[in-house]
């Protein structure tokens with residue numbers, strides 16, 4: 123058997139915190155013996171009866187002489203009683219024994235140590251298990267209290283590695299996750315997240331209890347009261363000690379909260395519905411985010427920790443009427459323009475995917491009141507072109523290139539400084555393509571090394587219009603420059619080498635902002651106004667593509683994709699698949715809010731390899747991973763050129779697809795600006811195997827579709843980011859007929 127994590131455990135204070143550690147270590151066989159120390163004889167008796175301690179004594183001095191190196195003393199008494207325990211330890215602690223504690227404030231423990239030993243001794247490892255509850259006492263102790271809870275250790279410079287590791291191992295043996303933090307940071311974080319809520323809960327219940335109507339108040343108190351005030355049942359001595367010990371940090375937290383409560387009061391008094399909605403929607407978003415974090419589903423850093431593997435079983439066909447989620451490009455722009463407009467903008471069909479949500483959160487962080495999203499409906503309370511406020515910190519844009527590049531344009535003309543950051547993939551993508559033209563307009567922008575994020579934008583620089591000739595076909599660059607143009611003196615124009623998606627131009631026009639368009643050139647003059655209105659976001663043709671390709675390649679398939687945006691700057695996938703022989707019909711064509719929309723019917727038909735016309739590349743730029751899957755199923759060779767841009771998307775999509783296709787037995791040769799794929803014609807086109815999507819949503823979904831024509835199961839790694847553009851993909855794919863599961 124492995125060595126126990128600690129020798130003897132002496133628990134000074136056998137309440138909820140100390141008793142639970144003792145029970146957990148005993149259950150895990152992680153200590154040789156537990157000695158309980160309590161002030162009263164009957165508590166000692168109780169600790170023995172509950173199986174918390176093997177021995178229990180009322181005096182610490184009694185047990186110290188028997189301790190030896192490797193043993194641990196855990197001080198689990200109220201914060202202000204820690205010092206008296208330290209004094210008892212001072213002269214009688216045998217060498218090599220580790221001392222740690224569980225107090226909620228660490229600064230006062232360090233002070234107590236300094237008073238006792240003249241400094242923090244090397245054997246003291248201050249710690250704080252974040253697992254308390256409103257219950258207290260030995261009878262509340264449980265052996266599973268710490269499982270999956272965090273314990274913060276705050277070692278100091280003089281803390282010895284050996285003692286630190288012993289305490290770390292001890293908590294891990296109890297099932298906890300151990301982190302470290304400086305003392306001061308710990309106390310500030312806890313003041314805000316734990317101590318302030320306790321103060322408020324005690325204060326609220328005390329206020330209501332003093333009310334002459336209190337009996338009735340408590341009688342009618344509903345779930346809200348119960349949820350909000352549970353912690354007012356916590357141990358008063360413990361909390362008195364905590365607030366006295368962490369005075370300064372708690373006072374700062376109370377001041378911040380009081381200012382906010384005063385603002386809330388004024389808004390209620392003034393009937394200021396916008397401010398109220400602002401506070402409530404921001405709070406709801408933050409609380410929901412916290413809930414998702416707990417469930418490990420948040421879009422921020424936590425998402426990267428989540429491993430999602432797709433298991434796609436071979437064969438089958440697809441059928442049915444399907445509505446894929448809203449268009450990502452339009453969803454981003456609806457939030458941006460809606461926020462900068464005057465008045466209310468109501469959006470229907472908004473994409474509730476992580477990318478568009480990152481844009482939404484960025485504007486919330488800049489003070490815009492945004493209701494929803496609720497089943498695709500979002501209501502934006504526009505603040506006007508000059509109404510954005512300084513965000514509280516960097517704007518984190520997750521995986522979304524569109525958010526970062528378009529926001530760079532919008533923010534270059536603001537009066538405040540702002541930093542834009544992103545996840546690992548976004549942090550590798552080129553940003554000089556937007557930073558350079560913005561600098562030409564007079565903006566001050568710093569990037570990370572080699573023009574990568576973060577982008578640091580300095581406010582207060584007056585922009586002037588430029589005539590910008592784009593070096594590459596990019597709607598993001600075009601949109602960035604035009605959006606900066608809203609803030610520039612004079613005229614700003616862009617000229618693109620090939621047509622790219624024109625949602626920015628269309629939506630600006632829809633918001634009543636004049637945009638001149640003449641062939642490849644688009645221009646506008648700064649200083650105008652946007653007027654809020656209604657936006658109907660159609661289904662995203664880029665998401666519909668996966669089902670178009672699925673139906674095209676799988677014999678016996680027929681799908682109807684409803685209400686899909688078929689803007690002529692986005693329809694390359696239809697043209698390319700049709701040129702390969704796909705059976706695609708556009709039904710019920712109509713125009714919705716300035717954008718062409720149709721239902722798309724696709725039936726299986728044999729495909730033939732083609733040389734993809736270069737003028738189609740920008741019109742199908744996001745659809746190539748799926749088109750490569752179609753090419754692998756077609757009869758003969760497909761050649762793509764002029765698509766070097768694919769190398770700077772969420773992954774290098776040429777390399778990522780070539781690697782995966784080769785693993786699945788397809789002859790696919792990458793070239794600097796494209797790929798050459800030898801298609802299989804009829805029958806299975808792919809073997810089976812494990813491919814890596816590299817965290818790129820479109821690569822992940824493309825290989826899932828390939829399974830329809832595979833001989834064996836395809837495992838696809840790193841699929842969590844499918845949620846950036848296509849939440850619910852797995853469920854919809856299953857409904858359509860794919861045999862797809864998440865692992």
Ligand SMILES: O=C(O)C1=C[C@@H](OP(=O)(O)O)[C@@H](O)[C@H](O)C1
Pocket residue numbers: 450451452524595596597598599601623743744767
């Ligand atoms: O403007 C947009 O909404 C987008 C433009 C394209 O990027 P580029 O402009 O980099 O080609 C596209 O790949 C991206 O998914 C969305």
Ligand SMILES: C=C(OP(=O)(O)O)C(=O)O
Pocket residue numbers: 450477521522523524525744771772820847
């Ligand atoms: C390239 C894409 O998005 P973005 O550039 O916004 O990250 C995409 O969705 O395929």
